[in-house]
Each structure stands twice: as structure tokens, then as C-alpha cells.
Amino acid sequence: MEGEGDAEIEKTFIDETSILDKYKAAAEIADTVVTQISAKVVPGADIATLCKEADDLIEEQCKTVFHSKKTKKLRRGIAFPTSISVNHILGNYSPLPDESTTIEEGDVAKVDLGVQIDGYIAISGHTVFATADDDAKITGRAADVMLAVHSAKEAALRTILAGNKNTQVTEVINKTVEEFKCHVVKGVFSHKLKKHVIDGEDVIASTKGQKCEDYEFHPGDVFGLEIFVSSGSGRPKGSELKTNIYKRRLENTYLLKSDKARSFLKQVNTKYPALPFSLRHFEDQTMVRIGVKHCLDHDLIEPFAVIEEEKGEVVAHWKATVAVMTNGTLFLSGNMDLNKDKFETENTIESQELKDLLALSMDIKDQKKRKKDASKKKDEEKKE
Numbered sequence: 331m332e333g334e335g336d337a338e339i340e341k342t343f344i345d346e347t348s349i350l351d352k353y354k355a356a357a358e359i360a361d362t363v364v365t366q367i368s369a370k371v372v373p374g375a376d377i378a379t380l381c382k383e384a385d386d387l388i389e390e391q392c393k394t395v396f397h398s399k400k401t402k403k404l405r406r407g408i409a410f411p412t413s414i415s416v417n418h419i420l421g422n423y424s425p426l427p428d429e430s431t432t433i434e435e436g437d438v439a440k441v442d443l444g445v446q447i448d449g450y451i452a453i454s455g456h457t458v459f460a461t462a463d464d465d466a467k468i469t470g471r472a473a474d475v476m477l478a479v480h481s482a483k484e485a486a487l488r489t490i491l492a493g494n495k496n497t498q499v500t501e502v503i504n505k506t507v508e509e510f511k512c513h514v515v516k517g518v519f520s521h522k523l524k525k526h527v528i529d530g531e532d533v534i535a536s537t538k539g540q541k542c543e544d545y546e547f548h549p550g551d552v553f554g555l556e557i558f559v560s561s562g563s564g565r566p567k568g569s570e571l572k573t574n575i576y577k578r579r580l581e582n583t584y585l586l587k588s589d590k591a592r593s594f595l596k597q598v599n600t601k602y603p604a605l606p607f608s609l610r611h612f613e614d615q616t617m618v619r620i621g622v623k624h625c626l627d628h629d630l631i632e633p634f635a636v637i638e639e640e641k642g643e644v645v646a647h648w649k650a651t652v653a654v655m656t657n658g659t660l661f662l663s664g665n666m667d668l669n670k671d672k673f674e675t676e677n678t679i680e681s682q683e684l685k686d687l688l689a690l691s692m693d694i695k696d697q698k699k700r701k702k703d704a705s706k707k708k709d710e711e712k713k714e
Contacts, residue, residue, distance in 0.1 A: 340524060342550030343653065350653065352450040353552060355395045356409070357651055357663035360445040360454035363387045365666060367412070371439045371458040377414045377423070378430035382610060384412035388445055396447060409451040409528060410444030411575055411608035418639040420515060420558055420566050421647065424574050424608050426615075433460045438472050440647045444554075446605065449526040452663040453554045455649030459672075466672075471512075471561035473675040475646035478510035479559040480668045481679060481688065483648040486534075486555055488690050490652050490659050496534045496545040503557060504537060506684055510677040513564030514557070515645065516540070523552045523651070526604040537564070551654040555664065562643030568635050575634035576622070577606040584628040590614075594621020595630060606634060658697025 343350035367384045385408055392406040413424040416437045425431065433439060442455035457476050459468045468476065482503045489502045499520075507514050516537045522530035522545075532545045534553065578598055586592045594617050598607065612618045625631040639645050650664025679685055690700070 343552075344550040344656070349450060352396070352447040353452060353651070353653065353662055356445040356447045356450060357452035357454070359388060359391045359395070360443060360452045360651075360663045361666065362391065363412075363443060363445075364441055364454045364456065367414075368441050368456070368458045368666075371414065371433055371441065371460050373433055373435045373437075373460055373462050375433045375460075376430055377416075377433065378425045378427045378610070380414055381412040381424050381608075384441075384443055385608070385611070388412075388443065392445065392447065404448040406447045408444065408605070408607070409446035410442070410453060410606050411611070412441070412443040413575065415440045415442070415636070415645075418562075418641050418643045418645060419569065419571070420637045420639060420645050422573070422575050422634045422636045423571060424610070425572070426574060426610055429572055435461060436472075438476070438644050438646060440645070442647070442649055444528065444605075446526075449604075451523050451528050451554070451605075452651040453528075453556070453649045454651070454663040455556075455647055456664065456666050456668075457646040457648070467674045468672050469674045471644050472646075473673045474510045474677050475512050475559045475561055475644050476668075477670070477673055477675065477677075478507045478512045479557050479646040479648045481509070481684075482506040482514070482557050482559065483555065483650060483664070484688055485684060486557065487650070487652060487659060487661060487692065488687050490534075490547055490553060490555070490654060492547050492549050492654050492656065494547055496532075496542070496547075499534045500536065500538060502684075502687070505681065506679070507559050509679045509681060509684065510559075510675075512559050512561055515560050515564045515566055515639075517566055518556055518558050520553055520555045520557075523554050528554065528605055547654050549654055549656045552662070553652050553654075555650045555652050556647070557649075558645055558647045560639050560643055560645045562639045564639075566637045566639060569638040571636040571638075573633045573635045574609045575606050576609070576631045577634065578603060579629055579632050580604065582629045584630060586624050586628070586630075588620055588624055590617040590620040591624035593617055595625055598625075598631065655694065657701055658694050659692070660694065661692065
């Protein structure tokens with residue numbers, strides 16, 4: 331497919347404005363579906379049913395955009411299958427109907443999905459406190475992790491600026507989360523997004539000490555911001571829950587011997603050549619079981635395993651898509667509201683530096699003015 335992979339030279343939305351339009355369309359759909367499904371994350375709701383409904387909504391809504399004669403044949407749809415991971419489960423829980431669980435009162439549920447238009451990806455995700463009582467207050471460690479991750483997301487957004495480094499974002503995320511006496515989950519990376527690539531090589535590490543190259547943000551960059559906050563140690567581990575999300579390893583090929591395995595791989599190559607997919611997207615589950623085993627044996631697909639914290643701990647997350655503009659940063663997706671009046675906790679942000687950062691307006695005109703004022707001040711200091 332043209333444009334797949336990390337091309338040496340790739341156009342950005344600075345070079346071609348229609349690219350930003352595609353990101354925006356994908357982002358709007360992602361946020362709309364997250365919002366609609368989050369409203370249904372209530373006690374008694376079946377997780378597999380909600381995940382399927384969300385994926386179906388993505389496919390339906392993608393048909394309503396870019397449908398002119400020139401654009402209607404563009405690839406579009408799911409960039410990351412919907413997962414709803416509860417309490418100590420960090421992510422990638424996207425069960426099939428016969429292995430599903432239901433939402434219970436007081437669950438802290440992380441809704442997560444991705445959408446693509448012509449290969450341009452927007453991820454979106456936030457955390458829902460499940461309750462049948464609309465007036466219920468969110469307290470304790472659930473309140474801490476949910477407020478911490480929201481504040482960390484806002485702080486990161488104000489730090490992902492042209493000329494800043496990825497290490498600055500890592501630092502501000504951790505400083506913010508520490509204010510709530512929580513831990514950022516280790517081993518998580520926020521990847522630079524490219525056409526058909528959800529896990530680009532340039533990344534923002536979640537914590538210090540993770541191996542990654544220093545990176546300076548440039549106008550035209552788009553990052554998928556992923557922040558996980560835990561009431562526990564923040565050291566994730568593999569779960570015994572079944573993996574249902576996979577991605578094709580494009581660099582590997584092998585002639586499979588089983589007819590069903592070859593049929594499965596053919597469908598993967600046709601429908602999901604570069605982006606993650608869920609096993610629920612296939613009708614023949616016998617073919618799927620055989621195909622997955624054979625493809626894993628020969629490194630043809632990559633698993634997105636379910637991961638978890640220690641039982642009894644609570645994890646919240648926030649996922650967003652951020653575009654680096656010439657004069658500021660644009661929040662493409664993941665910009666869902668958080669009603670802070672519903673929370674009760676003793677922990678809050680005390681750092682004046684963080685308070686000042688979080689108070690900054692993200693209106694693009696205000697960002698442009700701040701950049702202009704900072705440049706003027708710098709020039710004056712040079713003259714002195």
C-alpha cells in the first residue's frame with residue numbers, strides 16, 4: 331500500500347493542509363464514539379457488547395466523511411479496536427462474547443479506541459467511574475488517579491511545543507502525578523503518528539530511565555499521547571486474560587501450511603495490513619484460532635497483550651492526539667470534559683509552577699501571543 335511504513339520523507343499537515351483535515355475528521359469520530367460508549371459504561375453493562383458497538387459506530391461514522399468522488403475510496407475505519415479495561419487492568423481488554431465480563435458499581439473503566447482516515451490516525455481514551463447514582467461522589471484512590479491523569483494530560487499538552495524536548499514532557503507528567511501521591515505506569519510510550527503507523531519510532535517515555543532517544547518537537551508533528559496513572563507501584567505485568575488484539579508484522583513473511591491459517595492471514599493482509607485489529611472482527615473463529623497460533627509461531631503477527639497492576643489497585647488513563655503547530659499545539663482528540671465537582675480528595679496540585687502552567691489558555695491565538703511575547707523578551711535580553 332502506498333505510504334505505509336516509516337517513509338524517509340513524508341509530508342506533514344504543514345506541507346499539505348488536507349492531511350490536517352483527515353486527522354481532524356478521525357479525531358472527531360474518535361471522541362464522539364468514546365463519549366457515546368462512556369455513557370453506557372454503567373453497572374450491568376457487558377464489556378464485549380460495548381466494544382463491538384463502539385467498533386460498529388466507528389465504521390458507520392467513517393462513511394459520513396470524505397465521501398466525494400475523489401475521496402470516497404480512501405481507506406478509513408478502526409485504527410485501534412475498542413477496549414474497556416476495568417480497575418487494575420491497564421489496557422487491551424477487548425473480550426469476545428463468550429469470555430466477557432460485566433461492569434460493576436464503582437468500577438473505574440478505561441475506554442480506549444482509535445480511528446483512521448486515509449491512514450491518518452487519531453486515538454482517544456479516558457476513564458469512567460461506573461455508578462447507577464448520578465449524584466454519587468468519586469472519592470479515595472479512584473478520585474486521585476482520575477484527577478491525576480487529567481491534570482497530567484493538561485500539563486503535557488502545554489509542554490508539547492515546537493522546540494521543546496520529549497524529556498520535558500516526561501518530567502512534567504511525573505511531577506503532576508506526584509502531587510496526587512500516585513505513580514505513572516512504567517513502560518508506556520506516546521508515539522509519533524505517521525500515515526498508517528500507530529507506533530512510530532519517535533516517542534515520549536512515561537517515566538525517566540526508559541530507553542528512548544531525545545526528540546525535539548517540530549511543526550507538523552502529530553503524537554498519540556498515552557498516560558496511565560496507578561494507585562500502586564506503576565509496574566505493569568502480563569495478565570492471564572486472553573489476548574484478542576493483534577497487529578501484522580509487515581517485515582516478516584512465511585508460507586503457512588494450514589489452509590485455515592493461510593485464509594486468516596489473507597484476511598489480515600487485506601483488511602488490516604498495517605494497523606491493530608480485534609479477533610471479533612472475523613466470523614470464522616475456528617479459522618481464527620488456527621490462524622493466530624500459526625502466525626504467532628512464525629512472527630507474522632504481534633500480540634497486544636492484556637496488562638495489569640496488582641489486584642486491589644486502581645488505574646486511570648487518558649489518551650489524546652496532539653498536533654504541533656507553528657504557533658502552538660492543537661488538541662485533536664481526547665479533549666473530553668471532566669466534572670471536577672464530582673470528586674472529593676485531600677490531594678491536589680500545590681506546586682505554583684504547575685498551577686501557572688495549567689492556567690495557560692490553549693486557544694491558538696493566545697498561544698501565538700505567548701510565543702511572540704517570549705521571542706520579544708528573548709531579543710531584549712540579548713541587547714542588554
